[in-house]
Amino acid sequence: MIVRRAVRRSTPRPELRRAVRYFLCLNALAIIGVAVAVSLASVHLAREQAVHFAEHSARGMAEWLISPHCTPRLRAGDPAALRALDEAVRARMRDGSVVRVKVWSVDGRVLYSDQAELIGRRYELAAEDRALAGTNRVTAAISELDRAEHEYEQQVERLVEVYLSLSGTDGEPVLFEAYFPADRLEDDARYIGWRLAPLALLAIVVLQLFQLPLALALARRLDHAHRERGRLLEHAIAASELERRRIARDLHDEVIQDLAGVGYSLGAVELHLSGGGERLRETVRRLSATVQRDVRALRRAMVDIHPPDLSVTRLPTALNELAEPMRATGKVCHVQVVETSELPVNVRQLLYRSAREALRNIDKHAHADRIDLTVETFGDQVRLTVDDNGVGFDAADPPQPDHLGMRLLGEAVREVRGTLSVTSAPGVGTVVTVVLPLDDSGQQRRWVPWRR
Template sequence: MASTAGLVARFTAAGVIVLLALAALIGLTAREAGIEQATEAAGQVAWVTARGVIEPRLDGAVIAGDPAALTAFDAAMRQYVLQGSLVRIKLWDTDGRVIYSDEPRLQGGVYPLDAVEMEALRQQRTASAVSDLTMPENRYETQHGKLLEVYVGVRAVTGQPLLFESYFRYDAVNEAGRAVWRRFAPVALGALLVLQLVQIPLAASLARRVRRQQRERETLLRHAVDASDAERRRIAGELHDGVVQQLTGITYALDAARLGRPDEARRAEVITQAATDLRAGVGALRSLLVDIYPPNLAEEGLASALAELASGLERTGIRVRLNTNGAADLPPVTAGLLFRAAQEALRNVAQHSDAGQVEITVVERDGQARLTVDDDGRGFDSERIGRPAEGGHFGLRALSDLIAGARGRLIVRSAPGAGTRVEAEVPMS
C-alpha cells in the first residue's frame, strides 16, 4: 500500500508536468497573439502611410515615370516612410509594373501579382503575408532576412487604382510576440504555481483519508475473516455437542431396547423419547441452517426472517415478543445488517443470558431503521466489549465494525443482573 508521502509526491509530480505543459501552451499562445497583434499593427501603419503620405503624392507625373517627379517622391518616401522596421516599399499598377521602389533597379519591371495582391488592389483593402524571398521581385530583399509584406490598395489623384506594398522586418514582429509573452507569462505562471501549491495540502489530506479508509477496510476484512473462523468453530461445536450427541444417545437407546427384549411399555417409552430427541435435533439443525444460510431477505422480508429466529429461540424455552411493523419495505442492505444484528444478539441470549423473555422491535424513524433486542437475563459488564484482550463478545465487536462501515451504529447497554439491550441503527439510504 502506497505511503502518504508517496501519493503526495506522485500527485505533485503530475501537477508539475501539467504545469510545464500549460506553461508551454500559454507561451505559444501568447507569442502567437503577440505576432498577430504586431501584424495588425504593421497593417495599420501601412494603411495610415498609404492614405496620409502616398495617395496625396500620386499625381500623373509619378505614374508616368517622370524622373523629376519620381526623385521628389523618393525623397518624401525616405523622409517620412522608410523608418524603423520598414525596409522596402513598392508601388504597383494593375498590370504588375513597379511604378516606384526605393530600390531603383526594380522600377519599371513587370511581375505578376498573386490573388491576394490583386484582391487588395481591386477592393482597396489591406492584406499581409510572409515574404517569399525566392520570387524575382524580392531578390534585393534577401539581405534583410525574413520579412512581412503588407499590401494596401490606393488610388492616384487621377483615380487610377494602385497597390502600395511595404516590407517590415519580421524580427520586430517576433519581438512583439515575445513582449506579449513577457507581459502575461509571469501572471499566468504565477497563478498556476499558486494553484499547484494550494493543491498540495489538499492532496496530502486526501492521501491521508485514502490511507485511513484502506486501514479501515483492512480492519473490517480481518474482522470478517476472524468472525468467519469463529462462526465455523461455533457451528462445529454446536453440531458436536448438540445434534451429534442427541443422535448418538438415540442410537444407544434403540440398540439397548433391541438387544434387551423389553416389554411393550418400555419399547413405547424408548420410541417416544427417541421421537422427542429427534424433533429437538431437527429444530437445532433448522436453527443452524438459518445461521449458515440466512433467509432471502429481498424476497421474504426482514419480518419473516426475524420470526424464524424467534421460533428457534422459543424452542429453547425463552418467550419472545416480536414487533416488526417497521420492518416492511426496508432496503436489502439495511435489512441484511439488522438481521445480522438480531442473529448475533439472540445467539448471545440463548447461550449466555439465562433470560426468560426477549422483546424484538424494529422501527423506522427519520431515515433510520432501528432494531432493538431487549432481554431480562443476568446481563454483563458492557464495558468489556471494547477490550479485545478479554475473551467473549468478539461477535459483537465484529458486528459493530460492520454496521459502522455502513454509517450506522451499534449500542449495547447491560449491567450484571439488569438484562441486556442491543440497539442497531442503520441509515435507510
C-alpha cells in the same frame, strides 16, 4: 532453531502520502505540459499579432504618407514628385522597421520604389495582388523572394511582405507594397510570448495551490473510507473467527468426546466377548479402528477450522506443532524460524497457513523423507521456504489433481501484495516460496478482537 533478527516497523498511512505524491507529480507534469503549450501558443499568438502590427503599420504608412503623394504627376514620372515622395519614405525607413517600399499601378508598373532602379519597370503581378485594387483588404505573409521584382531583396533572408490598395489624389487606385524584417517581427513575437507565458503559468500555479487543500481533503476522506472498510472487514473476520471457534469447541466437547467414548466402549465390549465370538470380535475391532480414525480426522479438521491464535502462540511453536505429524511418520522435518514476535499478526497467520498447505501437499503427493521449513526476514519483506526431497514434478506439465488449497493460498498472498512461487523438477523435490511485505501497503488485514 530460532534465529533472532530485528524487524523494521512499518510506517503509518503510506497510502495517503503516496496519493499526495502522485497528485503533486501529476500537477508538476501538468504544469510542465501547460507551460510548453502556453509558450508555443503565446509565440504563435504573438507572431500573429506581429504580422497584424505589420499590416497596421503598412496601412497607416499608405494612408498618411504615400496617398498624399500619389498625384497624376507621380504617375507621369515627374522627378520633383518622385523626389518629394522619396524624401518622405526615407525619413520613415530611417529606423530600420521598413526594408523596402513599392508603389504599383494596377497594370504592374512600378510607379515608385526606394530602390530607384525599379522605377518604371513592369512585372507580372500575382492574381491575388491585382484583386486587391479598389478594396480595403490587406495581405501579409513571409515572402519567398522568388519573383523577378525581388532581385534587390535577395540579400535579406526573410521578409514580411504586405500588399494593400490605396487611392491617389485623383481617386485612381494604386497598389502599395511594403517589406518588414521578419526577424525583427519574430523577436517582437517572442518578447510578447515570454511576457504572456509567465502570467499564464502564474495563473496555473495559483489554481493548483487552491486545488491542493481540496486534494488533501479528498485524500483524507478516501483514507478514512479505506480505514472504515478495513475495520468492517476486520470485524467480519473476527465474527467468522468466533463462529469457527464455536464450531471447533462443539466438535471437541461433544462429537469428538462422544466418538472417543464409543471407541473406548467398543474396546471394553471386545474384551468381554466370549471365546466363541471371534467373528464378532473382529467386527468390533474394525468398528473401534474406524472410530479412532474418525476421531483423528476430526481433530485435524478442528485444527484446520480453528488454527492456533498467533497473537498468543509464537509462530515457531505453531510451525513445530504442524511438523509433528510428519515427524511421527518417520520423516525428518527441520524448522528454522526468525524471531517473529514483532511481525504483524496477519503476516504470521498467512505464514502459518502457507506452511500448513505446503506440508499437507508434501504429505499427500511428495513421498518425501526430509522437509526443510525456513522463515526469514530481509529488508521490508519476510520469506517462507518449504523444501522437500520428494518425487517432484515437471513444471512444464504440472500434476492434474485440483489443488484448490494452493489456488486459494495464492489469492490470499496476492491480496497482501505478496508472491507465491512453486519450483520443482522430477526426482529433485519441490520448493514452495512465499514472500510477504512488512509495510502497511501489504497489510490489508490487521487483527482486532471482536467487541460486543
